[in-house]
Amino acid sequence: MTASPPDRPLRVGVIGLGWAGRSHLARYVTRPDVEVVGLAGMETALREELAAEHGVPVAVDRWEDLLQQAELDAVSVAVPTFLHAPATIAALDAGLHVLSEKPMARTSAEADAMVAAARRNNRVLEVAFNHRYRGDITAMREQVSAGAVGRVYHAKAEWWRRSGIPSLGSWFTNKEMGGGGPLIDLGVHMLDATLHMLGEPKVLTVSGVTHAELGPRGLGGGPDEKQAAGSAFEVEDLGVMLLRLEGGGSVTLEASWATHRPSGDDMAITLYGTDGGIELRTIDYAPAVVTLFATAPDGSEDVVLPVPESLGHTAVVDKFLAVIGDPSSWAEHDGTIGATRTRILEAAYLSAERGAEVTMSELTEKVEVAR
Ligand SMILES: NC(=O)c1ccc[n+]([C@@H]2O[C@H](COP(=O)([O-])OP(=O)(O)OC[C@H]3O[C@@H](n4cnc5c(N)ncnc54)[C@H](O)[C@@H]3O)[C@@H](O)[C@H]2O)c1
Structure with a gap:
C-alpha cells in the first residue's frame, strides 16, 4: 500500500x-x-x-x-x-x-x-x-507462534560489550540527556524483541540492578567518539532485570556497554518452553545461529534453523x-508499545534505586485523552 x-x-x-x-x-x-x-x-x-x-x-x-x-x-x-x-x-x-x-x-x-x-x-x-526485523528474531518468533517449543515459561535476553560505551562524556552517558545507560539503550531492543516473540505478555513486577564500574573511571569507551557533552559518566555500564509475567512466566535481561569479557557485540536470546527451547546467538552482527532444542535429551533432534535476511x-x-x-x-x-517498554525500564531503574522489586501497577498508564 x-x-x-x-x-x-x-x-x-x-x-x-x-x-x-x-x-x-x-x-x-x-x-x-x-x-x-x-x-x-x-x-x-x-x-x-x-x-x-x-x-x-x-x-x-x-x-x-x-x-x-x-x-x-x-x-x-x-x-x-x-x-x-x-x-x-x-x-x-x-x-x-x-x-x-x-x-x-x-x-x-x-x-x-x-x-x-x-x-x-x-x-x-x-x-x-x-531489531525485531532481524532474520534471527523473525525466525524465532515464527517457531514460537507455531508452537514449536510449547509454552515458554522463561526467556533470557543478553547484549554484552567489552568496550562499547557510545562515547564517554557524550549525551549517551549523561543521565538527563540519555535517561540511562545500556539498559535503556541496548536493553530496550532486547526487551522489545523478547516481549514481541512472547506475544506481549503482561509484566507484573520488575527487579532491576545497575552497576557503574568502568565508565566512571574513563574505561570502556567505544570506537565511535561523539561530541562530548562535558559531563561525567552518570549512568550504569551494566544493567540487569528480572520480569515476572502474568501466568507465571519470567524474563531475565542483561545489557552492558563495558565489562571484562570477550570482545564484540555479543547478543543472545534463549526461550525455554515446555516442549522445547530456542536460542539465537550472534557476535558483531554476524549471521546468527538459531537453534531449536528438541526433547531428545542427547540433543540428537536439535536443529539449526535457516535465518532469513535481516531488514532492520x-x-x-x-x-x-x-x-x-x-x-x-x-x-x-499510537506509540503504546514503545510506552510499555519505557514503563518497564523505568520500573527497573526505580527498583535498582530502591533495592527492591517494583510492581508495575505502581506505574500505570496516565494517558487520559479522548481520541
Ligand atoms: N535503532 C537503533 O538501532 C539505533 C541506533 C543508534 C541510535 N539510536 C537512537 O537514535 C537516536 C540518535 O542516536 P545517534 O546515535 O544517531 O545519535 P548522534 O548523537 O550520533 O546523532 C544525533 C543527531 O541529532 C542532532 N541533534 C541534536 N540536537 C538537535 C536539535 N535540537 N535539532 C535538530 N537536530 C539535533 C545532532 O546534530 C545529530 O545529527 C537516539 O535516541 C538513539 O538511542 C537507535
Whole structure:
C-alpha cells in the first residue's frame, strides 16, 4: 500500500543525522512514494552534503526550524533521547505522523505525553524497533507462534560489550540527556524483541540492578567518539532485570556497554518452553545461529534453523509508511508499545534505586485523552 496522498508523494523530514537518522533517510530516498523535503541536524557540512546528494530543499540546524519551514506530512525523530518527547509532541500537534527512534523516551511520563499527542491529533506514532526485523528474531518468533517449543515459561535476553560505551562524556552517558545507560539503550531492543516473540505478555513486577564500574573511571569507551557533552559518566555500564509475567512466566535481561569479557557485540536470546527451547546467538552482527532444542535429551533432534535476511530500518520505515497509508490502522499505532517498554525500564531503574522489586501497577498508564 502506498503511503502518499493520492495526488502527490508523502513529504517527509528527518530530524537528527547521526547513524540512526541516516538509516531512516537511506530508506526514504529509495521510496518512489516519498519526497524527503527537510533535514535537521547540527553538523553543517554533513547536513549540506546530504541535502545536496538527495535534493532536499530545507536543511536546518534545529528541529523547531524544520517544523516551521518545511511543508511536511511526516517526520523521523532521531535526535538524542531527551529531545524525543518535545520534538515528537510538537510534530504531532502540527498534524504530522512521527517515527521516533528508540528508546521512545526517558520516562513513562514523557512516553505517555507522546501517546496522548498521537491520540488527540489522530496521527501515527511509531517507534523504531529495528531489531525485531532481524532474520534471527523473525525466525524465532515464527517457531514460537507455531508452537514449536510449547509454552515458554522463561526467556533470557543478553547484549554484552567489552568496550562499547557510545562515547564517554557524550549525551549517551549523561543521565538527563540519555535517561540511562545500556539498559535503556541496548536493553530496550532486547526487551522489545523478547516481549514481541512472547506475544506481549503482561509484566507484573520488575527487579532491576545497575552497576557503574568502568565508565566512571574513563574505561570502556567505544570506537565511535561523539561530541562530548562535558559531563561525567552518570549512568550504569551494566544493567540487569528480572520480569515476572502474568501466568507465571519470567524474563531475565542483561545489557552492558563495558565489562571484562570477550570482545564484540555479543547478543543472545534463549526461550525455554515446555516442549522445547530456542536460542539465537550472534557476535558483531554476524549471521546468527538459531537453534531449536528438541526433547531428545542427547540433543540428537536439535536443529539449526535457516535465518532469513535481516531488514532492520528498511522494514521499520516501510512499516511506518504502510501504517500511514492505512488510516483505519492509525489508532492502533499510537506509540503504546514503545510506552510499555519505557514503563518497564523505568520500573527497573526505580527498583535498582530502591533495592527492591517494583510492581508495575505502581506505574500505570496516565494517558487520559479522548481520541
Ligand atoms: N535503532 C537503533 O538501532 C539505533 C541506533 C543508534 C541510535 N539510536 C537512537 O537514535 C537516536 C540518535 O542516536 P545517534 O546515535 O544517531 O545519535 P548522534 O548523537 O550520533 O546523532 C544525533 C543527531 O541529532 C542532532 N541533534 C541534536 N540536537 C538537535 C536539535 N535540537 N535539532 C535538530 N537536530 C539535533 C545532532 O546534530 C545529530 O545529527 C537516539 O535516541 C538513539 O538511542 C537507535
